Amino acid sequence: MGVIEIKNLTFGYDSQGHNLFTDANLVIDTKWKLGLIGRNGRGKTTLMKLLQGQLPHEGKIFHQLQFTYFPQPVTDPSQLTYYVLQGQGEFEDWQIQRELNLLKVDPDILWRPFDSLSGGEQTKVLLALLFVEDASYPLIDEPTNHLDILGRKQVADYLRNKRQGFILISHDRSFVDEVVDHILSIEKSQLVLYQGNFSVYEEQKNMRDRYEVEQNEKLKKEIGRLKQTAAEKAEWSRGREKDKYGKANVKGSGAVYDTGFIGARAARVMKKSKNLERRLEGQIAEKEELLQDMEYIDPLKINYQPSHHKLLLKVTDLVLSFDGKPLFKPVSFEIQQGERIAIAGANGAGKSSIIRYLQGNFTGEATGEILRPNQVATSYVRQNYEDNRGTLPEFAESHGLSYQDLLNNLKKLGFERTVFQNPIEQMSMGQRKRVELAKSLATPAELYIWDEPLNYLDVFNQEQLETMILAAQPTMLVVEHDKTFLEKVATQVITLEAPE
Structure with missing residues (x-):
């Protein structure tokens, strides 16, 4: 074309x-x-x-x-x-x-x-x-x-x-x-073109980032040395300026100084010092322009509270139905502490229905058995979060959350400062998704139940979540379609099968 x-x-x-x-x-x-x-x-x-x-x-x-x-x-x-x-x-x-x-x-x-x-x-x-x-x-x-x-x-x-x-x-x-x-x-600060697929891009970008980090560290050390030299020269020149007045004005010393000579010498020294200072400032500015505008991704924090319960959820022969028509064949699974169980299946197979059932919001019929200890603290990420409303401070207060923890994770998820003052209902869908996710991360919980957490999140956010989950090892039940995410974080995948 x-x-x-x-x-x-x-x-x-x-x-x-x-x-x-x-x-x-x-x-x-x-x-x-x-x-x-x-x-x-x-x-x-x-x-x-x-x-x-x-x-x-x-x-x-x-x-x-x-x-x-x-x-x-x-x-x-x-x-x-x-x-x-x-x-x-x-x-x-x-x-x-x-x-x-x-x-x-x-x-x-x-x-x-x-x-x-x-x-x-x-x-x-x-x-x-x-x-x-x-x-x-x-x-x-x-x-x-x-x-x-x-x-x-x-x-x-x-x-x-x-x-x-x-x-x-x-x-x-x-x-x-x-x-x-x-x-x-x-x-x-730039558009960067890579030849190859996403894996090639990641590999080349990581190599480029590592090189730029090394160069940045070298430049920062050199800038620090130049700034120290500039400060020392400025202090030295101020000392020479004091020579013009210091000793000549000491009462009772009996000494006689040629203040004209001292003043001329101090002026020459000061001029040389200023020229040197300007050259150093120029070198510092040149070095600072070479510093790469790196893409730093801050780690997220999760308020995970490891449970004293070994078994947090046991599902036996669960079947969910609407008007007597089952959504899937009977399904059974357990979630032990530290495990991350993923539920997979085609659209309409009943994945989100299981999440709603666990929340007590399923409107159809259910058979089977659910066993979970009393008072297990659970935190959700929902697909539908239209009820999140109000300003962020009001939202944090209404959910009993630390406003600072909520704010910190929103910043790390790429929230722009200009959006922080907006009511949640006026935010974009991507911003509202981040509020829902940040709410879950700030909620102290023993079990996290997330329904399609990656919707509206960019690849950097996804990598942040993966890094955080692998570091914190929280107990989770997750519904997600992203193959890469599941391969990295899930300890077991349960696939729902269509009823016969």
Whole structure:
């Protein structure tokens, strides 16, 4: 297709008070399958909008492309899916059916109302529309949010086998790893391009970071030495200035000094000292400009209280049902202290229903046995946290939490200071998710029960959570679709099976 050329791009939102991009330069080959990586709030979706010409900016963006963007807005989800897609773009019936087949979706889905489809089915039909013809260039923003593990694998296979290039934003590291051949990382002060998938990016970035840490340490030592030398020279010159007045004015000493000579000598010394000080300041400034603007990720803290109970939860032959229809085959498992049990299964298999049942919020029928000691302190991360409201100090007080602990973890999760004063209900979904997570981390607990904790979190946050969990070894029950996260933190995976 050609290239996208970015020259001297500068852009920032007035409300943030700083630029997301400053004099950024980049050339993107549109044949690449490019993964766009960066912390939340660094400008990934903003860059997509800039490419589409939706935001005013300084600098130039050159291309001759027709962009198509995912997720496309659906104005009337009550329509049949076929007509929803027709309202989004032009296609022949055979084209859309071909793409749905490649995505392992029955084309009959086109004749169902769009709002009757599951989140994963909606994702797949909207993705199919991006690729009905080769003329457009897809911009794909977070396609995995509503996909289970199987759905993510199907979509990853679909995108990997496409001949045309695209730009993809996703926080699922294993998904990105399977799909892309280049990574564009939005880092603190620059755009950095890597050739390869996410694993190659991580390896190269870690090497680069280690080198920059070493160089920073050398520069900091040199800057410290220069500053010490400058301070010593300044003190010495002040001492010489005192010579002009000190001894000459000692009463009763009987000594006679040539104050003119002393003054001239002090002036010469002071001039040399000032010149030296200016040279040292110049050298310090040059060294400080060389310091790399490193991406430091602070470790999170969890208020884990190891229990005196060895067994914290025992589930025997549990079956949850709606209107007499079971969601899954009978399931049994135990959670011993220090274990992290993950529940896996397809969308709709009943994973979150088990979490709701343990919370006492399940509205269907249940059979089987649940055994857990009395008064085990439990902390939750919920999928639905719409009831989190008020300012952060009010929120901390209402939940009996340390406001400082809540605030510290929010800062480490990348919360911007400008957001701290906002009521929670006015925050973005990503910010509200961080509040829910920070609340759970600050809650003193023996058992943590987390339902899809990684939704809306960037890859840096995910790595923070993994590092914290492996260090603290808390007892956990987790529902999550992210393969990399489960491989790193889960001690056992329980897969729910569909009833016969």
